[in-house]
Amino acid sequence: MSDTRDIELLIDLMARLPGLGPRSARRAVLHLIKKRGQVLLPLADAMHRVGTSARECLNCGNISTRDICPICDSEKRGNGQICVVEDVADLWAMERSGVFQGRYHVLGGTLSALDAVGPEDLRIPRLIDRIATENVTEVILALGATVDGQTTAHYIADRLPGITVTSLAQGVPVGGELDYLDDGTITAALRARRAL
Amino acid sequence: MIDWRDEGVILSVRPHGESAALTEVFTATHGRHAGLVRGGAGRKLAPVLQPGSQVEVVWKARIEDHLGTYTVEPIRSRGGRVMGDRIALAGLSAVTALLSAALPEREAHGPLYDRTVALLDLLGQGEIWPLAYLRWEVALLAETGFALDLTACAVTGAREGLAYVSPRTGRAVARDAAGEWESRLLPLPPVLRGEGDAGPQEIVAALEVTGYFLRNHLMRTLGETALAPARARLIEVLVRSSG
Numbered sequence: 001m002s003d004t005r006d007i008e009l010l011i012d013l014m015a016r017l018p019g020l021g022p023r024s025a026r027r028a029v030l031h032l033i034k035k036r037g038q039v040l041l042p043l044a045d046a047m048h049r050v051g052t053s054a055r056e057c058l059n060c061g062n063i064s065t066r067d068i069c070p071i072c073d074s075e076k077r078g079n080g081q082i083c084v085v086e087d088v089a090d091l092w093a094m095e096r097s098g099v100f101q102g103r104y105h106v107l108g109g110t111l112s113a114l115d116a117v118g119p120e121d122l123r124i125p126r127l128i129d130r131i132a133t134e135n136v137t138e139v140i141l142a143l144g145a146t147v148d149g150q151t152t153a154h155y156i157a158d159r160l161p162g163i164t165v166t167s168l169a170q171g172v173p174v175g176g177e178l179d180y181l182d183d184g185t186i187t188a189a190l191r192a193r194r195a196l
Numbered sequence: 197m198i199d200w201r202d203e204g205v206i207l208s209v210r211p212h213g214e215s216a217a218l219t220e221v222f223t224a225t226h227g228r229h230a231g232l233v234r235g236g237a238g239r240k241l242a243p244v245l246q247p248g249s250q251v252e253v254v255w256k257a258r259i260e261d262h263l264g265t266y267t268v269e270p271i272r273s274r275g276g277r278v279m280g281d282r283i284a285l286a287g288l289s290a291v292t293a294l295l296s297a298a299l300p301e302r303e304a305h306g307p308l309y310d311r312t313v314a315l316l317d318l319l320g321q322g323e324i325w326p327l328a329y330l331r332w333e334v335a336l337l338a339e340t341g342f343a344l345d346l347t348a349c350a351v352t353g354a355r356e357g358l359a360y361v362s363p364r365t366g367r368a369v370a371r372d373a374a375g376e377w378e379s380r381l382l383p384l385p386p387v388l389r390g391e392g393d394a395g396p397q398e399i400v401a402a403l404e405v406t407g408y409f410l411r412n413h414l415m416r417t418l419g420e421t422a423l424a425p426a427r428a429r430l431i432e433v434l435v436r437s438s439g
Contacts, residue, residue, distance in 0.1 A: 018214060113293040113426035114208050145279060147247045151289055151429070154282040158436065170279060182243040187276030 007033070059130070061106030061123050063088050077103050080137035084127065084156065086110055086144060094142060102140075105130065110148040111155055124156060131163060141167040145188070198264075199256040202226050203271060205312060207296045209245045211237045217245055219266055220296060221253055224309045228299040231255050231266035241268065247292040248274040248316055277320050283437060284319045286430040287329055291315065293424035294333075298340060298414055308339040326399040326434060330387065333406040342366060342413045344406075346389050349373050360384050366409055382408060396438030403431055 007029065015025035032040040056062070057069035064070060071077050081102030085091050091104050107122045119125075131139065139160060143149040157165045171189030172178070178186065204223035212218045217236025222228050231253070236245050244251065250272040257264030278284035291312065299305060315332045318325050337343060343366065348355050350367035359371035360381035368389075369381055385402040386392035411423050 113289060113424050113429075114210070114296070116425075118425060145275070147275065147278075147285065147289060150279045151285055151426075154285060154433075155429070158282075158433075170276075182270065182273055184243055184246070184249075184273035184276035187273070188279060191276070191280065 060104050061088070061108060061126075062091055062104060071103055077101060078134070080135060081140060082127070082130065082134070082136050082138075083140045083142050085142050086149065086152075090142065100140075102138075103134075107143075107152070110143065110146075110152040112148050119155065122152075124159070127156070128159060131160065136163065138164040138166060141165065143167070145170050197256060197258060198260060199254060200226065201252065201254045203250065203252050204229075205292075205295075205309075205316065206245055206247055206249045206251060207292045208247060209233075209236065217241070218263075219245060219268075221251065221266070222295050222299070222309060222312065223253065224306060225304050226255075227303040227305055228295065228301050229255065230301070231264045233266045233268055236268075243273065243275070244268060244270045246273065246275040248278070248288045248319075250274070250313065250316070274316055274319060281320050281322070282433050283322055283325065283430075286426070286433040287325060288316070288319060289426035290424065290430040291329070291332070293426040294336065294410070297420065297424055298336060298410070298418070305339055308335060311335050322437075326396060327387070327394045329430075330399055330402050330406065333403070333410065334388070337366075337406065337409055337414065340414050342409055344388070344409065346384065358384055358389065361388075361405055363408060363412070366413075396434045400431055400434050400438070403434075407431075 011022070011025045011029045014020055014028055015022045020028065032043065053065040054063055055065070055067065057064055057072055058067050059072040060069060062069040062071060079102050082105050083094060083100055083102060084105045084107060085094065086107055086109060088106055091106055094100050094104070105123065105127050107124065109117055109122055111117055111119065111122070130136065141153040141156060143153045153167055169192050171185065171192050172181065202223040202225055204221035207220040207222050207228065210218045212232060215235055215237050217233045218230060219233045219236060220228060220230045233241065233245060235241055245268065249270060252269040252271055254267045255264050274288065278288050295312065311332055315328050318328050334344060344361065345366060346358065346361070346368040348368065349358060349370035350362055350365060351373035352370055354370045354373070357370045357372060358368040360369040360374050360378070361367070361384045362369055363380070363382050368384055374381055382405050383401070385398055385405065387394050387398045388402045388405060392398065407423060407427070415421065415423060
């Protein structure tokens with residue numbers, strides 16, 4: 001068994017990834033070993049490089065391989081808009097849409113009374129600093145439609161007097177049918193109705 | 197297998213593993229009771245499992261002491277109504293956080309449950325909600341054994357001229373009877389006795405008094421020294437709205 005110790009370790013580590021369990025990790029590792037040249041070695045190389053170079057952007061909290069991420073570094077993105085998101089995954093989702101052309105600010109979570117997450121645990125002071133120094137004209141709060149997410153949004157809005165603060169609309173998703181929506185979403189959608 | 201069906205209000209939800217959620221519900225007849233909701237972190241159930249939502253739950257466990265699992269059916273969602281209203285949102289968070297911190301587990305508090313549902317149904321009605329919330333805090337103190345007695349002076353028995361509350365007993369004290377203890381007594385805002393104006397400033401002053409008893413009596417018996425930050429946030433929002 002000692003011959004397979006490294007492989008067992010790899011399976012054990014893979015099984016800790018989201019979406020994988022011991023069985024699926026075993027299958028993935030077997031696949032990697034079979035595709036050693038095409039997948040395993042490039043993957044190991046990429047993981048090593050990211051492992052040594054990935055860091056949080058000092059400005060916005062995005063993850064990149066430099067101290068200042070490409071979005072903060074780009075002159076084109078400095079249009080005066082900052083989109084505030086909870087997590088890097090939300091930033092990536094916004095970027096996938098390709099619609100937003102401003103800069104971001106990653107809070108690193110939301111205020112939570114239950115988990116004792118206060119304003120000092122998030123990047124709210126840094127956001128206020130940025131607004132003072134980056135010629136910001138609008139702050140877009142793209143936080144989750146949850147009680148914690150919206151509490152955080154109101155908290156931030158209260159601390160940004162004299163600046164335009166907007167938030168994402170809430171309502172019927174693209175492809176959504178009313179019959180399948182929860183009544184909270186229908187209430188939000190009806191309240192945010194607009195003239196056609 | 198033990199099981200029961202009840203209705204309740206969601207107090208808190210924590211992710212558990214990849215798809216389940218550890219959910220705390222204030223139920224009508226089983227009190228504050230936790231259980232695991234399988235798939236609770238998924239897209240289908242996440243909108244239902246929001247703090248303040250009213251749900252019907254079926255709890256199942258092999259023995260009474262187990263955490264058990266919940267199956268959840270929505271009765272009434274409140275999230276959509278409160279998201280855009282900062283007072284309602286702060287109020288909802290304060291109610292759920294206080295219940296979660298103050299109530300013992302698995303102990304029925306039927307009257308307080310009914311009051312809580314009535315209070316949550318008033319969410320978004322900015323004019324009357326703060327007063328309803330104040331009365332709910334008074335009811336929470338009474339339900340947990342720390343009732344305020346503001347009907348008559350603890351010293352003289354007088355029913356007029358009540359101006360203070362004893363921080364030790366929670367009983368009213370008349371202005372004339374305060375004597376040398378005046379500096380140690382808490383002011384008694386008239387709104388706590390159902391008198392006078394009930395604007396945001398008066399409500400905030402009354403919440404200072406209920407907050408004293410929640411913090412120094414109720415929470416202290418539970419080994420806590422501070423109140424939920426969500427309550428402080430509600431007071432901050434009420435102060436902003438009055439200014």
